[in-house]
Amino acid sequence: MASSGSDAAFAYHEPSISTLLNQAGLLVVLNLINVCLDKLLYCGLIGQLFVGILWGTPGAKWLDTETERVIQQLGYIGLIMLVYEGGLSTSIQSMRANLVISLCVALTGIGVPMGLSFILVKLVSASPLQAFAAGASLSATSLGTTFTILSTTNLIPTRLGTVTTSAAMLDDVVGLVMVQIISNLGGGTSSFNAVTVVRPLFVSIGFGLGVFILCAFCLKPTLQKALTMRDHLPQFMGSMQFAFLAQTSVLVGLVAGATYAGTSSLFAAYLAGVIVSWFDGLADDSHILNTNTDRDISQSEPGVLVERTTSEQSTPQDRSNSNTPSTPQEPSYNPDEKVPTGIEVYEKYYKEPVNRILIPLFFASIGFAIPITKMFRGDVVWRGIIYAILMMFGKMVTGLWLVRFSLPSTTTLLFTLRKPFSWALFSCTSRKGENKKKKKSKEKDTRPRRQSAVRTEQLDQNADARNSDEHKGNLPNPNRNEPVSETEPQPTSSNPSSTMSLPPKPKSLYPPFILGLAMVARGEVGYLIASLAESQGMFSSGSNGDVSEIYLVVIWAISICTLVGPISVGTIVKRVKKLQQARGSLGADPLGVWGV
Numbered sequence: 001m002a003s004s005g006s007d008a009a010f011a012y013h014e015p016s017i018s019t020l021l022n023q024a025g026l027l028v029v030l031n032l033i034n035v036c037l038d039k040l041l042y043c044g045l046i047g048q049l050f051v052g053i054l055w056g057t058p059g060a061k062w063l064d065t066e067t068e069r070v071i072q073q074l075g076y077i078g079l080i081m082l083v084y085e086g087g088l089s090t091s092i093q094s095m096r097a098n099l100v101i102s103l104c105v106a107l108t109g110i111g112v113p114m115g116l117s118f119i120l121v122k123l124v125s126a127s128p129l130q131a132f133a134a135g136a137s138l139s140a141t142s143l144g145t146t147f148t149i150l151s152t153t154n155l156i157p158t159r160l161g162t163v164t165t166s167a168a169m170l171d172d173v174v175g176l177v178m179v180q181i182i183s184n185l186g187g188g189t190s191s192f193n194a195v196t197v198v199r200p201l202f203v204s205i206g207f208g209l210g211v212f213i214l215c216a217f218c219l220k221p222t223l224q225k226a227l228t229m230r231d232h233l234p235q236f237m238g239s240m241q242f243a244f245l246a247q248t249s250v251l252v253g254l255v256a257g258a259t260y261a262g263t264s265s266l267f268a269a270y271l272a273g274v275i276v277s278w279f280d281g282l283a284d285d286s287h288i289l290n291t292n293t294d295r296d297i298s299q300s301e302p303g304v305l306v307e308r309t310t311s312e313q314s315t316p317q318d319r320s321n322s323n324t325p326s327t328p329q330e331p332s333y334n335p336d337e338k339v340p341t342g343i344e345v346y347e348k349y350y351k352e353p354v355n356r357i358l359i360p361l362f363f364a365s366i367g368f369a370i371p372i373t374k375m376f377r378g379d380v381v382w383r384g385i386i387y388a389i390l391m392m393f394g395k396m397v398t399g400l401w402l403v404r405f406s407l408p409s410t411t412t413l414l415f416t417l418r419k420p421f422s423w424a425l426f427s428c429t430s431r432k433g434e435n436k437k438k439k440k441s442k443e444k445d446t447r448p449r450r451q452s453a454v455r456t457e458q459l460d461q462n463a464d465a466r467n468s469d470e471h472k473g474n475l476p477n478p479n480r481n482e483p484v485s486e487t488e489p490q491p492t493s494s495n496p497s498s499t500m501s502l503p504p505k506p507k508s509l510y511p512p513f514i515l516g517l518a519m520v521a522r523g524e525v526g527y528l529i530a531s532l533a534e535s536q537g538m539f540s541s542g543s544n545g546d547v548s549e550i551y552l553v554v555i556w557a558i559s560i561c562t563l564v565g566p567i568s569v570g571t572i573v574k575r576v577k578k579l580q581q582a583r584g585s586l587g588a589d590p591l592g593v594w595g596v
Contacts, residue, residue, distance in 0.1 A: 022062055026055055030360035042152045042570030045145060045363045046563055052367020059372070072365040078358025079144045079524065080269045081350055084251055086147045086165050087273015088342040089156040092281060095166060095274070098159060102166035105398045109167060109519050110139045110174055113394035123383055126550050133182055133533040134554045138391045140175030141168040142523025142562060143266055144362055149518055149566050153573040160402075160511050160594040164518050167398070169270050173204045175525040176264045182533050204263040211254070211271050215278060223279060227286040227339075243340040244349055247276050276342035283339040362524075369527045370559055374547055384556025391557045392520050392564060399516030402594060403509070510576055511594035514569055521565030526558040 029051055034044030055062050063071070095102075117135030120126040126134070146168045147156070155161040177200045226233070236242055251272040258268030375384070530551060533539055539548040579590045589595045 022055075023067070026051070026063075026364070027357065027360065030364060031356060034360060038152055040570075041567055042149065042573055043566040044152070045148050046566055048360050048363035049367045049370075049562065052364030053370055053372055054367075055364065056368035058368065058370055068365070068368050071361045072368070074358055075362030075365040076524075078354055078360075078362045080255060080265060081354045082147045082151075082359060082362075083143055083169075083266045083269045084273045085151065085346055085350075085354075086156055087270040087275075088277050088346055089151075090162055090165065090274055090277060091157065092274070092278050094159055094162045098163050098166070101401055102163050103170070104401050105163060105167040105515070105519070106170035106174075108401070109141065109171055109395050109398045112397050113138045113391050116390045116394050119390065120387065120550065120553070123387065124550050124553055130538055130550055133529070133538045134550065136175075136178035136182060137526045137529035137533065137554055138394070138522060138557055138561075139171065139178065140522065140525035140529065141171040141395070141519050142521045142525065143168055143172050144359075145521040145523045145562060145566060146518055148359070148363075149521070149569050153569070155514070155573070158591070158595050160514060160591060163402075163594075164515055165270075167519065169267060171519075172264055172525060173201070173267055175529065176204070176267075177201045178529055179525075179532060182529055182536065182538065200262055200264075203261050204267060207258055207261060207263050207268070208271065211275070215275060220282070223282055224286070227283060238339065240340045240345065240348065244345050247342055247345055250275060273342065280339070280341045280343075283341075366523055366527065366562075369531065371547060371552070371555060375552055375556060375559075377552075380549060380552045380556065384553045385560065387553055388557040388560035388564075391522075391561055395519040395561070396513075396516035398519050399512030399514075402512040402515055508590050508592050510572060510590050511592065513572055514576075517565050517568040517572065519565075520561050520568070522558045522561045526562075527555075530554045530558065 030048050033047030033051060036044070037047045038044040053059050056068055057063075057065075114132075114135040117138060118128065118131045120131045120134055121128065146164060150156045150161045150164060156165065179200075230238070251269065254268040254272045254275075255265045258271075259265045375381070530539075534548065534551045539551040539554070576590050583589075
């Protein structure tokens with residue numbers, strides 16, 4: 001029995017003009033609003049969120065459910081590529097040097113919002129389990145928003161960008177654990193399973209350690225050996241196309257392996273970018289080493305090198321066989337050419353489609369998940385705003401790890417601690433001093449006379465000494481001016497008002513604010529956890545068919561944080577850019593050591 005055409009293949013139909021105009025208009029508007037807002041405040045993603053709200057289910061419903069699902073899937077591919085780009089721009093040395101502070105920032109950004117979320121017990125009469133689910137959705141930082149902010153402001157290669165991206169990545173791993181916890185808890189504690197809750201955390205840690213051990217002990221010696229033998233490798237292995245295939249295979253392999261293992265695909269994409277960046281460092285070091293050795297040989301033995309090259313080029317056999325096609329014995333791979341880096345491959349093959357199509361679709365898909373039509377109830381609005389302020393504070397606290405407090409010197413600290421002890425000693429000895437004053441008051445009457453007599457005797461002796469010196473000779477003593485020359489400049493050089501009385505140089509507060517506000521933005525993970533908790537019945541109070549009040553409050557907090565964070569970071573970075581241009585190379589960088 002022959003199968004119908006619909007079962008054998010997908011029938012091709014020309015899309016309607018309304019569908020073409022709708023989808024093409026979505027891409028055009030997403031890119032236009034992104035360019036306009038990026039030039040103003042470096043926050044074009046906010047406009048893309050509102051476009052998603054307008055085009056999707058919360059607004060005009062110009063897209064059907066299947067189209068929204070496809071846009072969400074394509075947008076998540078753009079998120080993976082965005083995180084991969086962040087890994088490519090990460091410096092291994094900077095990440096290793098700032099690992100401890102990144103852990104502190106991540107733990108603070110998770111623990112403080114989680115603890116502040118228990119205010120919902122009093123604010124909306126939530127149970128501790130519901131408050132925990134709300135805190136889980138607000139503890140994760142939006143990786144897509146964070147990487148977009150940092151890449152737009154060119155802060156990813158800096159030390160500040162390394163700390164921010166590492167902390168956001170750790171928040172994403174913990175957010176994945178929270179997803180598993182919420183799915184296991186469900187509507188009650190009967191379905192709780194500790195193994196499936198702890199599994200994503202240990203899988204993430206094991207995956208990261210496994211990749212580190214594999215790169216440090218297995219791949220590093222192999223790659224270094226291959227880089228030293230580049231002149232024996234085939235020529236195509238140094239091309240851009242081969243680098244594209246190799247780096248894409250690393251990305252796809254790690255993402256697929258991490259997802260099947262049970263950890264975050266975004267975490268694996270970031271590790272893939274870091275691995276490619278690490279290989280670029282190895283290739284760069286090998287290239288520098290080879291050029292230095294060739295330069296040393298040419299400087300130390302120039303005659304031998306020239307003689308060697310001329311003898312190799314002018315052998316009689318080669319001259320006689322010059323007409324044959326096998327004469328050019330060129331190396332299969334030019335060792336002087338540098339290996340294409342991950343950034344070069346990304347900019348040539350991935351950058352434009354990711355930035356123009358996939359990333360705008362990702363932020364538009366976030367706008368699809370905001371139930372804006374049900375959020376504007378009076379009791380929901382003010383509670384959502386209060387909870388959003390607390391959640392912004394919970395993430396901005398992370399910026400305190402970058403604040404450098406100037407401690408007082410040791411002498412100042414000892415003098416400060418000495419004051420209360422000296423006051424106590426003075427109060428205890430004041431009574432004893434009163435008795436001694438009465439005894440010494442009788443002796444004060446005779447002291448002025450004795451002191452005046454002693455002073456007159458000293459004045460007479462000084463006058464006699466001066467007269468004797470003058471009568472000895474009129475020639476000046478050459479040693480007489482030396483003490484004057486040594487003592488005269490001392491008051492100017494040791495002036496306490498010029499050096500010691502000045503306050504310490506103030507430190508810039510721009511890096512702490514940029515870090516804290518960049519961590520404020522929530523996004524895809526927060527909406528995922530909140531939607532999962534709502535679908536599992538954790539936020540519902542027993543009424544079916546209606547959105548729970550706790551869920552709307554949580555969505556208010558996620559949405560406000562996602563809007564306020566990028567706008568604030570863009571405003572501060574715009575101010576920093578103006579200060580950097582005004583000061584130029586002469587003044588200090590407003591970001592200080594965090595802008596390196």
